[in-house]
Amino acid sequence: MAAVRSGRSLTETLDAVDADLRPGVRALASDVMRRLGSALALRARLAPRVPPPPVDALLLSALALLLPDDSGATPYPEHTLVDQAVAATRRRTPAASGFVNAILRRFVRERGTLLEAVRRDAVAAFNHPLWWIERVRQDWPTQWRDLLAANDRPPPMVLRVNARRGSAQQYVQRLAAQGRAAQVVGPQAVWLAVPCAVAQLPGFAEGDVSVQDVSAQRAAPLLLQRPLPHGARVLDACAAPGGKTAHLLELADLDLTALDVDAARLQRAQQTLQRLHLQARLVCADARQPGAWWDGRPFDAVLLDAPCSASGVVRRHPDVRWLRRAQDLSTLARTQAELLDALWPTVAEGGVLLYVTCSIFRAEGEQQIDAFLQRHRADGALLDAAAPGHLLPLPENGIDRSDPASVVGDGFFYALIRKPAS
Numbered sequence: 001m002a003a004v005r006s007g008r009s010l011t012e013t014l015d016a017v018d019a020d021l022r023p024g025v026r027a028l029a030s031d032v033m034r035r036l037g038s039a040l041a042l043r044a045r046l047a048p049r050v051p052p053p054p055v056d057a058l059l060l061s062a063l064a065l066l067l068p069d070d071s072g073a074t075p076y077p078e079h080t081l082v083d084q085a086v087a088a089t090r091r092r093t094p095a096a097s098g099f100v101n102a103i104l105r106r107f108v109r110e111r112g113t114l115l116e117a118v119r120r121d122a123v124a125a126f127n128h129p130l131w132w133i134e135r136v137r138q139d140w141p142t143q144w145r146d147l148l149a150a151n152d153r154p155p156p157m158v159l160r161v162n163a164r165r166g167s168a169q170q171y172v173q174r175l176a177a178q179g180r181a182a183q184v185v186g187p188q189a190v191w192l193a194v195p196c197a198v199a200q201l202p203g204f205a206e207g208d209v210s211v212q213d214v215s216a217q218r219a220a221p222l223l224l225q226r227p228l229p230h231g232a233r234v235l236d237a238c239a240a241p242g243g244k245t246a247h248l249l250e251l252a253d254l255d256l257t258a259l260d261v262d263a264a265r266l267q268r269a270q271q272t273l274q275r276l277h278l279q280a281r282l283v284c285a286d287a288r289q290p291g292a293w294w295d296g297r298p299f300d301a302v303l304l305d306a307p308c309s310a311s312g313v314v315r316r317h318p319d320v321r322w323l324r325r326a327q328d329l330s331t332l333a334r335t336q337a338e339l340l341d342a343l344w345p346t347v348a349e350g351g352v353l354l355y356v357t358c359s360i361f362r363a364e365g366e367q368q369i370d371a372f373l374q375r376h377r378a379d380g381a382l383l384d385a386a387a388p389g390h391l392l393p394l395p396e397n398g399i400d401r402s403d404p405a406s407v408v409g410d411g412f413f414y415a416l417i418r419k420p421a422s
Contacts, residue, residue: 001032002057010319023197028065031075033318034127034152035064041124042114046103055096058089062104067115078108127152131326132311139362143394147360147411150393151314151321156407157195160212160243161188162276163250171209174202187221188250189214191407207276212243215312215391215409216358220247222416223301223354225386231255232300236280237287237343242269244305244356249278256280257299259287288335288342298348306336308357308364312393312411333363340372344381350421352384357413365390365413372417384416 003013010029017025032039039060043050046063050056062085068074082104090097107114118124126133126148137144159182161171168184175182178200181193190209198204198211228234230253236245239258249256258280260266266284273280285293287304309332310320340355347353355372357364366389373381391412 001029001061002053004029004033004319004322005053005057007323009323010317028061030154030318032061032064033322035067036060036322037123037125037127037129038067038115038118039064041118041121042107043103045114045118046106047099051096051099052093055089055093055100058085058092059100059103061085062100063107066104066107066111082108128321129324132321132324135326135329135361136311139360140392143392146394147392150408151318153315155213155315155410157192158185158212158214158217158407158409159190159192159201160210160217160247160250161190162208162210163188165203165206165208171203178202185407186214186217188247189217205275210243210246210272210276212247213313213316213410214407215393215412216243217247218388218391218412218414219244219303219305219354219356220251222387222414223248223303223352224252226352228252228254228300233257233297233348235259235299235302235343235346237302237304237339238306239282239303240265240269242272244303245269245280246272246276246278248303249273249280250276257283259283259285259293261286288338290342290346294346298351299346300348300351302343302347302351302353303356304339304343304353305356306339306364308332308336308359309361310358311364312358312360312391312413315393316410329361329363333368336364336368337371340368341375344376344379344417344419347419349419351419353417353419354387355413355415355417358410359413360390360392360411362390365415369415369417380420382418382420384418387414387416389413389415 004010014022014026042063043060051059062081065076065081066074066078085104086097086101089100122133123130128148136147140147161168168188168190171190172182172184182190185191201209203209232254234254234256236256236258238260239245240260240262245258248254258269263284266282270282283293309324309329310317314320343353355369359365373383391409393408393411395408
């Protein structure tokens, strides 16, 4: 909590946690991030002053974990949580243990009144920054409440079965032999009823399966919907950490270049490809500067999974909403436009560019593509109706966590742009 409030991502922070402790720490931290707006409002009412960052982080974590869930139940016995929070404070900052004890016990005594008071505040009620709430309401005026609520639900665990090594139905049978309930929810997609560590998945280390959300699994089939010839030249720009790169190679024999500006993340892509027994040409460079990495030979297909706000994957990364700032959107939108304009000349005549963001914000989706098409009317950029546009992380008929039909993908945007053949 202290690290995230200082500007570091939860993923980066968890990398430093002992591997055996990491799943539990991730679960606790994610719960806290999903309730941080309420915890901040409560702390403001309960504490006469803001305590030092380490104490404040522990206090906010405890308050968040004392909040009731949708059913009205609290996830942990309140007396145990208060006792453990005070004990942790005593170990770290002994002088503050009495302060933390007093605040938490007062909250337990006055919970009903305090919750009623803070829920009049939008940030506390919806557990998102105010600018984020307003942006979602502006973009999705009839669905904004449901979208904000969806961000506070744990995501499903969906697997992508390596098409070169088996079918989704075969993998469901392998899971059943382990006593794990699962069902097919897409061409290569398998929904796992109870999430587990990847090390427990049969064949994971051998490359039989990967973890990838159902919305993210749309990218490769969309790019390949008109089959490319054997050995077709394909570019995956902004490729790291490599999930979509791998999916493309699982589905087709391609001459694929995986490009990313971040060397460390590109190394993760290399590790992913090695585990899956796949090969691509990895290049560390800025996709906005083709002169530094492109040999001038056009690509039959380009996948641009552009950097974005990640507003569509907040349920998986609940810290994102607290790390982003309103001004970040204009910076990201400018980068997205620069990437589109730089990569479009690398697409062969008759080829395609698939633009992808894991965002529900229209500025990073349909508005971005509308502006691109206006800029490129002269060179014939055409929008293909096969791409779904904005995908929202909302169920059509309510949520039943025991029903695979209720598996809801992350928020994404897809636009497929075609370059006319001469």
